[in-house]
Amino acid sequence: MTPRSEHIVACLDCDLLQRIPELPSGTAARCRRCGHRIAFHKPDSLNRTLALAIAAAIVLVIANVSPLMELSISGRRVDTTIFGGALEMWHRGQQITAALVVFCTVIAPAVYIGIMTAVLLAARRVPAPGWIGPLLRWSLWHQPWAMVEVMMLGVLVALIKISELATVIPGIGMFAAGALVALIAAMTIGFDPREVWLRVPWPRKETPPAGKRPPVLPDTPTGIGLGFVSCESCGLSSRPVDIDDPGQCPRCGAERALRRRNAVQRTWAFLVAALICYIPANLLPVMTTTTLVSSEEDTIMSGVVLFYRTGSWHLALIVLIASVVIPLAKIASLAYLLVTVQRRSTEGLLERLRLYRLVEFVGRWSMLDVFVVTFTVALIQIQPLVSIKPGAGVLFFSAVVVLTMIAAETFDPRLIWDAGNEQRGSYD
Ligand SMILES: [Zn+2]
Ligand SMILES: [Zn+2]
Incomplete structure (x- = not known):
């Protein structure tokens, strides 16, 4: 029995090709190699x-x-x-x-x-x-x-x-x-x-190249090795006529690529841009508080110190983690992933993939300080007693958050595994 093509999937996180079994209700299928949840069956x-x-x-x-x-x-x-x-x-x-x-x-x-x-x-x-x-x-x-x-x-x-x-x-x-x-x-x-x-009908017009049997890699059958391209949008794995230029997904119409296009160069570009914005984000004031007698400018760090001094150490910690630690850790982690991919390292594959998932997961929380500034500014407008104005730092800080989020989305986690795959055998 040949399994339906929808049931063969190349994992989107590590490119391992595997067949999804019939899933009993309430269970999930995880990738054998990286643990990524490739399918699940929830009743109704x-x-x-x-x-x-x-x-x-x-x-x-x-x-x-x-x-x-x-x-x-x-x-x-x-x-x-x-x-x-x-x-x-x-x-x-x-x-x-x-x-x-x-x-x-x-x-x-x-x-x-x-x-x-x-x-x-x-x-x-x-x-x-x-x-x-x-x-x-x-x-x-x-x-x-x-x-x-x-x-x-x-x-x-x-x-x-x-x-x-x-x-x-x-x-x-x-x-x-x-x-x-x-x-x-x-x-x-x-x-x-x-x-x-599975309910969307699509023309099955894709046929793998005739006469060119892909090699069989029994230990690690990967999409790239067996000529399968996965659609990152709908998850369909299929064998296009030309693997180097797979064109659009036959099911959902999204542009496909064997790996995200120029992932390493583009991620570097976004990362460097984020690092540049990180400097003014920390040096320029995010808020200017004006009272009858004084005017005070707050950077992210001085805001944290102020929270700490006024006894709100828990708030100081939250803002410190979200605004200082997370953006820096994200930039450092992505740079580390890029360098190891460029060096074709085969060490700690799973650990590096986990690091990537963590970066993707925590990235959004750095937006915290932007929201704190927004709603503080909105409420404290009882002039002439006190007024708060957002500063240019908040713009650069937003840029850091957005750029690092895009950098994480541009990176392709499958690149981590490619070096390991190549060591095992040839594709051609
Ligand atoms: Zn996987
Ligand atoms: Zn698709």
Whole structure:
């Protein structure tokens, strides 16, 4: 019996070619070599995710129209919504950061939830309409940029910080945002994109090159060795006519490549750019606080020191880890991965892949300080008593976060394994 082509998969993290067995309900298949979850079977995954997506859509609207928090100081009350926070940032001269905040807290979650709802509704028809493929790709692309949970932590830090000056009351928007964090997490965990992809009909016109039998590598059959190219978008592994120029995925239409194009050079470029921005991000002030008697500029580090001096050592630690340790560790880790890949090192393959996964996972949390600044600025506008202006440091800091996130996405973890594969045998 020849297995259906959908059931042969080259692992997206290490390129090991393997067959996915029929999965009993509630189980997952992990890559034999690197442990990457290549498939899982959740009963009723599509309907559950649809229910969660609809609930998330409602909560998203509530979270965006209700006040996130309210502040009262000497009889005056101010409140802010998520969008209002970004708008204040915009008016105070940090337009790019304001746009980034709106993208990560409003647009990316809305696109992810909205398109996901449409895709899941359409996937109930059999066969599913062809247009859901590109839409699903589009929605999954937005998911890593939806940072509601990081924003929540940022809002909490800002709240604790401001509560020393005035009474702060969390608003309905805050609770809605909390519910949104849980709903998006449940959606992401329970959703099995394979189930949607298996319903999308596609022309099976790809035929492997005739007369050119690929070599058999019994110990490590890899995609690259046996002429399979994996689509990073829908996970389909197939054998294109020309492996060096595989063109578009026959199922979802995404551009494919054996390895992410020029991954090493491009990751270096983003990394160097991030490192350059890291210097002004730390030297320039992220906030300027003006009171009746004085004006004080705060850099990221002086903000951490201030938290520590005023007894909030836990906040100092959170901001220190998110804003100083994580960006630096990310840059160093990616540089280490690039150097070892360029040296074709075969040492510690699994450890290096784990390091890469960690870098990908923690990257978004560095946005924390950007959100802290945004919501502090939005609330403390009770002039002439005190006013806070965002500084240019916050722009460079946002650039560091975005550039390192893109650098991690540009790197191809399969490159780590390629050197190890080559030692074992030839491909031609
Ligand atoms: Zn793997
Ligand atoms: Zn595809």
